[in-house]
Amino acid sequence: MSEPLLRANRLAHYFDVSPPWLNRVLEGKPRISLKAVDDVSFTIDKGRTFALVGESGCGKSTVARLVVRLYRPTRGTIEFEGRDIASLKARRDLLPYRRRVQMIFQDPYASLNPRWRVADIIAEPIRAFGLLGAGRTVADTVAELLTQVGLSPDDGARYPHEFSGGQRQRISIARALASKPDFLVCDEPTSALDVSVQAQILNLMKDLQRALGLTYLFISHDLAVVHHMADQVGVMYLGRLCEVASAEAIFTRARHPYTRLLLDTLPDLTMSGKERVPVAGEVPSPINPPPGCGFHPRCPFANARCRGERPELMQVDDATVACHGVEEGRLPQGISFPALADVQGAAG
Numbered sequence: 001m002s003e004p005l006l007r008a009n010r011l012a013h014y015f016d017v018s019p020p021w022l023n024r025v026l027e028g029k030p031r032i033s034l035k036a037v038d039d040v041s042f043t044i045d046k047g048r049t050f051a052l053v054g055e056s057g058c059g060k061s062t063v064a065r066l067v068v069r070l071y072r073p074t075r076g077t078i079e080f081e082g083r084d085i086a087s088l089k090a091r092r093d094l095l096p097y098r099r100r101v102q103m104i105f106q107d108p109y110a111s112l113n114p115r116w117r118v119a120d121i122i123a124e125p126i127r128a129f130g131l132l133g134a135g136r137t138v139a140d141t142v143a144e145l146l147t148q149v150g151l152s153p154d155d156g157a158r159y160p161h162e163f164s165g166g167q168r169q170r171i172s173i174a175r176a177l178a179s180k181p182d183f184l185v186c187d188e189p190t191s192a193l194d195v196s197v198q199a200q201i202l203n204l205m206k207d208l209q210r211a212l213g214l215t216y217l218f219i220s221h222d223l224a225v226v227h228h229m230a231d232q233v234g235v236m237y238l239g240r241l242c243e244v245a246s247a248e249a250i251f252t253r254a255r256h257p258y259t260r261l262l263l264d265t266l267p268d269l270t271m272s273g274k275e276r277v278p279v280a281g282e283v284p285s286p287i288n289p290p291p292g293c294g295f296h297p298r299c300p301f302a303n304a305r306c307r308g309e310r311p312e313l314m315q316v317d318d319a320t321v322a323c324h325g326v327e328e329g330r331l332p333q334g335i336s337f338p339a340l341a342d343v344q345g346a347a348g
Helices: 021-027 060-067 091-100 118-129 138-148 153-157 165-177 195-212 223-229 247-253 257-263 304-308 324-328 337-347
Strands: 006-016 033-044 049-053 075-080 101-104 183-187 215-219 232-237 240-246 314-316 319-321
Touching: 006 060, 033 049, 033 060, 033 075, 033 232, 033 240, 049 060, 049 223, 060 183, 060 215, 091 101, 091 118, 101 165, 118 138, 118 153, 118 165, 138 153, 138 165, 165 195, 195 215, 195 223, 215 223, 223 247, 232 247, 232 257, 240 247, 240 257, 247 257, 304 324, 314 324
Parallel strands: 049 215, 049 232, 101 183, 183 215
Antiparallel strands: 006 033, 006 075, 232 240, 240 319, 314 319
16 A cells, blocks of 8 residues: 555644733643644545544644644644654745645635735745746746636636635635645635535535545535545544544444534435434533543443543544444444434433
8 A cells, every 4th residue: 555645643732821921920820721633643645535524623723734834733743755744843844845735724705815916816826936837927827727726817817805705715726726736735615605606616626636636634514515525534523533434434334422413413305304413512621621531521322431531543344433332332333313312311
C-alpha cells in the first residue's frame, strides 16, 4: 500500500482561556486550558476525501486550521508526504507546503476582499508563488480558472458584492486552485448556501477532484453532504475521534452510540414511521470535560467503566471505535433507534 498523502498523529491543540495574570495572582487561580482538539489521529490517501463530522464545538474547524498551519499544534505531528509539517517554524520552510495545501472557508461573504476585483483575488496566489507559465499572462490563467469553476472570464472585472453566495464560493474555489494545490481543506464550504446551490458546489468539487486528482479534508456537520462527498469519515465528539470508518460503513452499520444518534437526525425519506430519537443533552464544556468517556452523560448504554475510564480507539472489523460498550459487546448490532429510546427510558 502507498504512503498516505497526509497523516495526523496524536494531534492536540489547547487554547489558553485563563483570566488575566493579575486576576490569577489576586484570586489564586491556575491557568485554564480549553482542549479544542485532544489526541486526534487519522490518515488521508491521495485522491480521496476524508470527512470530519460532529456537532458544533467538537473541534472540526480547529483540526482544519491545524492542517493548513493557521494554528500550531500543542502536541502531535502532521506529516505531509512523510514530512512533519507541525515542526516547521520559518516562513520559507512552510512556503512549499502552503502552495500545495489550500483552504476553502465556510463563509463566501467574509473570505473575499470586498475592495479587490475578482481577477486580482484569484491572481494573488499566482503572483505570490511565482506560478506563471512560460508564454502565459496572469489574465489568461485567471480566465481559465474562472471557466473551470463555471464562471465567465468577464467576471474577473467585477467585485465580490456583485455575485450571489454560490458564485462567491466558486470564486473562492478558483482562488484555491490558483496555486495548483494537491490538497484542499474544505471547512463547511456549503453551509452558508441554499440547498439547491449546495448541490451545484458539491458536484463541482467532485468534478474537480476527478479532473485534477485533488485530495480533500472535508469538514461538515451535515451528514447528507458527507454521504455525498466522503470516502472515509471521522466522527468527532468533544475534541476526540469516537469512530473512523468508510462512508459506507458509517451510514449502514455505525457502531458508536453517538454516531447512531447523529444518523437518526437525517430525514426519513422512506416515511417508514419509525420513532425519531433526537441527540439529547448538551455537549459538555471542553474546559471541564467529564471523566471517562466524554459522551457518557448522554449515552443510554453508559456504565461505571464509561464514567471512570476514557476509551481508546480500537479496531472493530472495518472501523476504529472508542467505546467500552462496543468493546464489551454490550451494544446490540444493528440496533434500531426505537430500541435506543426504550433503553433511554429504562435508564431514566
